Amino acid sequence: MQAADTDADCEKKTRPARALMNRKDGSPMFKKILALAQGVVGLDEQAQLKKGLRGLAQISPALWERACEFVCEGRQEGVLLDVQAAAPRGGTLLGKPGRLYSHFYTHNLSNKDGALANESLRHRHQFYAQSDAATLDAALLVRLGKLLQAADGGDTLERTGAAVPQWLDYLLGDALFASFSETRAQATMVNRRGWDVVLLARLLAADGEAEEGALQLVFERRELNEYVRDNCLQRLLAPGALDAYMLAHAAQVEQLPTLLSASGKAQLARRLGAAPALADAYAAILVRLAVDGGKSVRIEAAPHLAAIPVERRAVLLQQCLLTGKTEERVQAAELLGRSLGPQQGALLEQALAQEASKPVQAAIRNALSWLGAASDAGAAELPVPPLPPAPPAARLGDAALQLLQANHAALLEKYRAEARQEREDNQHAKHKYEWKQERLKRYEAIKPAWLEAAIRVFNGEASKGEMQPLKNNQMREPVELQGKLAALPDFGVAHMARWLQATRRNIFHFWHDDFFQQWLARQDLSTFDLRLLARAMREAGDEHDSVAMACMGSNWWGAKPQQVLAADMVWPLFAERPELIEQGLGLRAVERRQGVAPELGPTLEVLATFPVLPAQWLPRVMEIALGEGKQHRASAQQVLASLPDIGKRVAEALGSSKQDMRIGAARWLADLDYRAAVPALYQALDKETRETVIAALMTALEKLGEDLSPRLSPEILLAAARKGLKGKAPVGLAWFAFEALPACRWQDGTPVDADIIRWWVVLACKLKEPGGNALLLRYLGLLDAAGRAALGETVLRLFITEDLRGPSLEVATAEAQARAPQAYLSYQDQARRYPEYYAALGKMSEEQVFDQIRRNKMAEYLGSAIGEKGILALAAHTPGHVAISLLQAYMRDHYPRRAQIEAMLDALADGYDPAVIQLLLGIARRYRTASVQEKARLLVERIAQGKGWSHDQLGDRTIPTGGFDDSGRLDLSYGERVFQVTLDGAMKPRLHNPDGKEIKALPEPRQDESPEQAKEAKQQLSVCKKELKQVIAMQTARLYEAMCAGRVWPAQEWRDYLLGHPIAGRLVQALVWISEDDAGRTLLRPSDDGSLLDADDEEVALPEGSRLRLAHASLLDAPQIAAWQRHFKDYKVKPLFEQLAHQLPDAALMAGRYIADREGWVGDTFGLRGAFGKHGYQRGQAEDGGVFTEYHKDFISAGLRAVIEFSGSSLPEELMTAALKTLQFYPLPRSWRDEAVPLADVPSVLLAETYADYLAVSKACGGYDAQWESKMPW
Incomplete structure (x- = not known):
């Protein structure tokens, strides 16, 4: 057998060929010889190709030689079987040629194998790069593909899903992706000449396959992951050859939509729309794709319809509307109604007259309604x-x-x-x-x-x-x-x-650039016209509409221009560039600018700045406002809210065949307060069969002031319940213990049928709204107070029980028995090797390790009830003290379950229980999880707005009384005997019998006394004790924050809601107050007899119109502080909290934005954690690597967050060295871009108190260490 050429042999053989090809000879014979030589493969290319297969020599040099002969000369065909027998090793040694998106890694290969594989890839890259595939012998490439297929054996093949032979998948993947593994380049028209659809057709024909597969291979993506499919085989989609081929092969193109998957059709739509000639030639296909049954295909194709002239587009859509399948007709109707045109209305009316399908009829009516809304708005000049x-x-x-x-x-x-x-x-x-x-x-x-x-x-x-x-x-x-x-x-x-x-390397982020923002802060934003900025950027070389994209692109790190500037400074830019709005609305194909494109959400925000919505966009915005997608529905409705008679068009959507649209229309009508829609709502309600839609319709009617009592009789509710219970219950509700539901009564005392309560649970689950559902709240209002409370508590407890369901003790014990011995040995080893980090682990006994593993196992969650969060709507009236106890325990032990906590808060807020409101106020002030804190803030805001109060006023007006009357007494009746509860000087409840003698507990009832009354009295006493404890803790925190923020009370509100409160009134007696009026200020303290005393025990008056705030050492001079300290001592009153001890830092420390006089004080992470927790500070957010570097305390009333930085600790926390750094303040809500607030702008009391915290935390350290930085772990 002839030996394969070495590199030197190849070089010698190719010299004459290169000399021949470099000759300047125009003779016919030379040209013929040259063409024949190029048609096979040039000798240079042949050398590269042989080297590109050299990895096979690692299996056998002879195998490599035969493989080279087969590919280059068409001999040794039997080598395919031998190569296949060694698969997939041969594929690995060739660099895994079947890859379309995965990179090639050599870490699991020997050095030699890895080097050979990379060398093979490199030389095949050179072969493909220096060849023009259009001139190569197709048979050679076919053989190469078959060899690659045999070598890999399908092990790493990444297919598109096109119906073509596997060898072509291998060849294409190798040429257009895999062989770039070393270069990381991309396949282009320069480095992969001739690799196009024409070549694919030629290759298929050379192997006796149908050429139609070529176009399938260009577009099909069904087997590719959605994250990579758009970037694969981009070379095949390049302009030029593909356009010409498609124009010349109309029959193949016409057939494509029936052969391609949804992902393939989406690629086809994108390519047709991107080329005007193709869009014109295949407009009918583009329209068919725009009404396709696949949503992803429609989304991709619909914007490209803008490339078709309006009249032609309308005719093509009409054809689909008249002859298409049901779903296609629905989509055609929506597209006809999406944009204005002279023919659309008439075409839709004509189709409606002959349409028999109800879903299509509803779609046509919706489209006509959208067009009608535009007509109602008129051609308002803008x-x-x-x-x-x-x-x-x-x-x-x-x-x-x-x-x-x-x-x-x-x-x-x-x-x-x-x-x-x-x-x-x-x-x-x-x-x-x-x-x-x-x-x-x-x-x-x-x-x-x-x-x-x-x-x-x-x-x-x-x-x-x-x-x-x-x-x-x-x-x-x-x-x-x-x-x-x-x-x-x-x-x-x-x-x-x-x-x-x-x-700037990425100009699209310029709006959030620090330097730009510093400059922008000095501009008059009321006159900052975005067009001036856009012009300046354009004149400076901006070619990507960076100003417009700052408004319309995606962004999660700060406010967009339209959220900062006056509306009149925004909309004119887009009125002059309407194509940008159309791209954002999906009416025109998106033009990407370095990966950034207009998005729907920001586009709607921009449209909200227009004084009048241009009519051409109104139908599309109407579609979004009433559409199935919920994400942008509210924004679109806001854009349309000021449209004249918009309610009329919304009411028409009540007849839609889509339940989401009917629900959306009902809710929108209620939000618009469109009372003219009441008849339409009743008509829709009478015809509706879906429970969720019925609930939305009834909710809307309730909000519009309708009395639904006739429809809420027990008989009607029972009939509806039995009908609903016959249907399929939500699968996720299988865990719910319906038998645990309490027996309830109506307001008139008659019993409620159990089926009604069961149905409410099922309905609430289906509605998926834990809070704010007016219908369910109306249902609950039909029950008596005891029934509402019992139902709420039962549902809340069942929800929490299921949500926290974990392994049994037996399972956890078995886990600990299996793992503890090895874990103990591992802890000992870690402590021995790294004592500075793991000494605590080494001190654990085997029993402690066992207990730790068992506790951790039992803390695992086996499930979640969040999918059934809707049932929490029935928990709205859970007794406040019960709700608080359950929630506080849940939030303490399971705080990572944010969604569940937010759902429970959402539900309980609807009950307006004073204790729950106080809890919400506390969470809004300070909580470890930002999203939960924000949720509580929004709920408080909603409640306060409903009452017309501020947050602070809401807090004052909803302080629970614990059952005490204005005199501070709680009566507990046994009938003739009445026991009393009062508060002693230490705010502890004291129980007295009817003779006034103090007793420890309520006695058992006598024979002539009602056991029910006695039980109720004991329950009242229990509730009183719980609420008292909660009120003292929450109001102490509120008053402390009020002192720090410098809150001021009008005198009358202070008297009515604080001093006159049976519990809060006792708390304010333990504090010094400052009364201010035009005549000056007076220091005072309320006494237990109701009088107001100064430091010298003299009674003072509170003038009308005066204002009160809490005193503080930083506001008083030394004699005043000393006098009040004597006063408290003389009266033996313990201050509620320390007011008179903490002074401001030295003036030298207050000049900048932070205080650092304890920076470098060194302690450990556990000691600091304890000190911070003692003073109410929460751990900051963990950054990269799970390390956090701050503790903070929020002061909502002041709009500030106090931040104390330290060297850092990792999660999960371990004992390690740590050092204090600085005290700073940031605005709330805090953004990562915010600068620290100058200390001069921080309220003096707040600064003094947090500086005292800073000093107190430093006491947990051992003192200053000059080498502290070098001793930190990072």
Whole structure:
């Protein structure tokens, strides 16, 4: 057998061929020879191809030789069987050629195998890159594909799903993706010449296959993951050959929609719409795809219909409307109603007259309604205001350059000091650090010429070469330091635009850039026209509509321009660029700008800034407002809310065949308070059969003021319940113990049939609304108070029980028995090897390890009840003290289950129980999970708005009384005997018998006394004790925050809701108050007899119109503080909390934005955690690596978060060294972009109290350590 050529042999053989091919010979014979040579494979290419198969030599050199002969010359066909026998090793050694998206990794291969595989890939890449596939012998490529298939044996093949032979999948994957593994390049028309649909058809024909498979392979994506399908085989979709082939093979193109999957049809729609010639030639196909039964196909195709002229598009849609399948006719109707046109209305009316299908009829009526809404709105003029002249762009001169030089010098001085400190610390540190020294080198490398170049950039005079160094962060910092340059009087929008264009790699994020935001903060936002900014950016070189995309692109890290600027400063930009709005609404194909495109949500926000919604967009917005998708429904409804007679069009949607649309219409009518829709709502209610829609209709009628009592009689409710219970119950509700539901009574005392309560549970589960469902709340209102409370408590307890269901004790014990011995040994080993981190683990006994594993096992969740959260709507009237006990325990032990906590809060808020409201107020002030805290804040806001009160007023007006009357007494009746409860000086409840003698507990009832009354009295006493404890804790926290925030009470509100409250009134007696009026201020304390005393025991009056706030040491002088301290001592009154001890920090510490006089005080993470927790601070959010570096306390009333930073701790927490850092304050809600608030802007009492916390926490440390930084774990 002839040996395969070596590299040297290949080189020798290819020299004459290269010389021949380089000859400047135009003779016919030469051309013929050259063409024949190229048609097989050039010798250079043959050498690369052989090297590209060399990985097979690792199996057998002879196998490689035969494989090369087979591919290059068509001989040795039997080698395929031998290669296949060695699969998949051969595929691995060739670099896994069947890949379309997975990268090739060699970590599990030997060094030699990995090197050979990568070398094979590299040479095949060169073969494909230097060849023009259009001139290659198709048979050779077919053989190559078959060899690759045999070598891999299907092990790593990533198929598109097209009905083509596997060898073609292998060949295509190898050429267009796998062979790029080493280069990480992309397949293009330059490096993969001739790799197009024409080649695919030629290859299929060469192997005797139908050429029609070529187009399938171009578009099919059914077997590809959705995250990669759009990026695979992009070379085949390139303009040019594909367009020409499709135009020349109309029959194949016409057949494609029937052959492709949904993902393939989506690709086809995108490609047809992207090429005007194809969109014109195959407009009928594009329309068919736009009405396809697959939602993903419709979403992709519909925007491309804008490429078809309006009249032709209408005719094609009419054909679908008249002749298509039911779903296609529905979609055609919606598309006809989506945009305005002269024919749409008539076509829809014509189709409606002959349509028999109810779903299609409903779709046509909806479309006519959308068009009618546009007609009702009329062609309102919306003149775009003229663009104001651009402010003159002054030239930045020497003053600006000197500022940059000063910034650079200041930074150099700072970084030199830090580098010097780092070197000193390294002398004693276990771990050496150099990043501060490296940073200094980078800043010392900044050349004076670069600062001068920066000024030239601002002035629009810099060359591209001068701009390059300015893109680095170390160069930008001296330019942008603290926004000083942007504060210069001559600095304008043109300067900012030029700088952003020159230095930002991703211009789409410019709006949230720190430097830009510092400049923007100095502008008058009421006159900041976005068009001026867009023009400046465009003149500076912006080619991607970055200003518009800042409004319309996705964004999760800050407010968009339309959320910050006046509406009149936003909409004119988009009125001049309507195509952007149409892209965002899905009316036009999206044009991506470096991966950024208009999105629907932000587009609706922009539309909300228009004073009048342009008629051409109204039908589409109507469709969104009433559509099945819930995500953007509310935003679309907000855009349309001011439309004249919009309620009329919404009411028409009550007849839709889609239940989501009927529900959405009912809710929207209620939100619009459109009372004219009441008859239509009743008509829809009488015809409705779906329970969830019936609930929405009845809820809407209730909100519109209708009395539904006739429809809520026990007989009607029972009939509805029995009908509903015959249907299929939600599968997820199988766990619910219906037999545990309590017996309930109506308001008149008659019993409620158990089926009604059972049905309410099923209905609530289906409605999936734990809070805010008016119908269910109305149902609950039909029950007596005891029934509402019992039903609520039962449902809440069952929900929590199921949600926390975990392994049994037996299962947990078995787990511990199996794992504890090995875990104990592992802990001992860790403690021995890393005592500084795991010493605590090493101290655990085998029994403690056993108990830990068993506890952890029992803490696992076996399920969740969140899918049935709707049943919580029936828990609204759970007794407050019960709800609070259950919720507080749940939030303490299961705080990561945010969705469940939020659902329970949502439900309980509807009961308006004072104790629950106080809990919500407390959570809104301070809670460890941000989303739960925000949920509580929104619920408090909803309740307060409903009452017309502020948050603080709501808190004052809903303090539970614990059952005490205004005199501070609770009567517990046994009939003739009445026991009394009062509060002693320590706020403890004292129980007295009818003779006034104090007793420890209520006695058993006498024979002539009612056991029911005695039971109720005991229950009252239990509730009183629980509520008393809760009220004292919550009101103490509220009063403390009020002191810190400097809250002021009008005198009458203070008397009515605090001083006059049976519990809160006792708390305010233990505090010093400041009364202020025009005449000055007076210090006072309420006494237990109702009088107001000063520090000298003299009674003082509270003038009308005066205002009260809590006193604090920082507001008083030393004699006043001493006098009040004596006063409390003389009266033997223990202050509710410390008011008179904490002073402001020294003035020198208050000059900046943070206090750092305890920075470097070293302790450990557990000690700090305990100290922070004692003072009410919560752990900050963990960042990368599970490390958190702060504790914080929120002061909602002041709108501030106090943050104490420390060196950090990891999660799960372990005992390690830690050091305190700084005390700072941030605005609420806090964004990661926020700067610390200047200490001068922090309320003085709040600053004094948090500084006291800072000092108190430092006592958990051992003191200052000069080498503290070098001792930290990170």
